[in-house]
Amino acid sequence: MIIDTDSGGDDIHALLTAFDLAAKKNIEIIGITCINGNSQIEDGIKNITIVQKIAGVNIPIYKGCDRNLKQKITLSSKFFGDDGLSGHQEKYLKELNIQQYQLQQQHAVDFLIESALKYKEDLVIICLGALTNVACAMMKTAEFEENIGLVIGLCGNVLGLGFMNDGVAEYNVHTDPEAAHLVFKVLAKKLIVIPYEAVISVSEFTITKVFEQDTTIKGKFVKEIYEGMKTANNRYDIQDPLCILAATMPDIITEFVERPCNVILEGEGRGMVSVKWLDKDPQANQVTFILKVDENQLIQTLHNVVG
Secondary structure: OEEEEOOOHHHHHHHHHHHHHHHHHOOOOOEEEEOOOOOOHHHHHHHHHHHHHHHOOOOOEEEOOOEOOOOOOEOOOOOOOOOOOOOOHHHHHHHOOOOOOOEOOOOHHHHHHHHHHHHHHHOEEEEOOOOHHHHHHHHHOHHHHHHOOEEEEEOOOOOOOOOEOOOOEOHHHHHOHHHHHHHHHHOHHHEEEEOHHHHHHOOHHHHHHHOOOOOOHHHHHHHHHOHHHHHHHOOOOOHHHHHHHHHHOHHHEEEEEEEOEEEOOOHHHOOOEEEOOOOOOOOOOOEEEEEEEOHHHHHHHHHHHHO
16 A cells, blocks of 8 residues: 555544554555645655554655646645644654654655556555655556556545635646546546535534544644644544545445546646546446545544543
8 A cells, every 4th residue: 555645633643543543553655645636745665654653563655746747836725724733743852852754765666666666556655745746656657547446536526615716626626637637537347436515414423523523742743734724624523534434444334435526627626636427338447436424434443542
């Protein structure tokens, strides 16, 4: 497994969750690849190192793309403050005495390609940010898409709900629509998506329960790094951890659909995923969309991670 991340607060919570579940389920995480998004990529490397130190793991980190495919602009949001950890990065770097990072010389895109050729259908890539790194690997060689096992992404929408581009686009697709368009089109049969609608289907009660476990070191850390999102949105959203749970605990999934779709690239709908709900052509390339999960299992699992 490779986790591709833009390393904001919910990504770091997702990584903490992934490290815990990987150990329990004998899943090997062979690398973590970075992209700009919820944090600048240099901050992202620091944030990944912090969560690895807290979790007691040591996984190679690969620096990836800091710009999107078409517009070539630097990708960065402020959902979790300037550092991606709601202003707590410097404190944790000092407390944990972090002076070195597990940053590899190899570019993330080349690592993705190398891993696909080595592990073939056994390789699963979990994407917690924009799909730029995966799209660049596809553009660099057709062998990547031919060999890859699965891509599981927190991205897109199924009913046109979102919080970007006047409310029709989800953030990760909005950040790089061209990359998403390529991945959704070419890798459809190998793509599992956790859309924005699945995120907001999780009840406020469940989300509140998740963050009640804040007396442990890990629990306090998770609550602190979400402070930026809580302040900005007046509620928490557990987007990226939900993606990790769906990828590593398939029994948590209670509802899903398979449908053809297309990422809109022009006009007011740019960045929206247009799902062909009435098209049931078995020959069409269909993407799998996760719609709902077992919330009791979600609460218990995330409590166990920080307990």
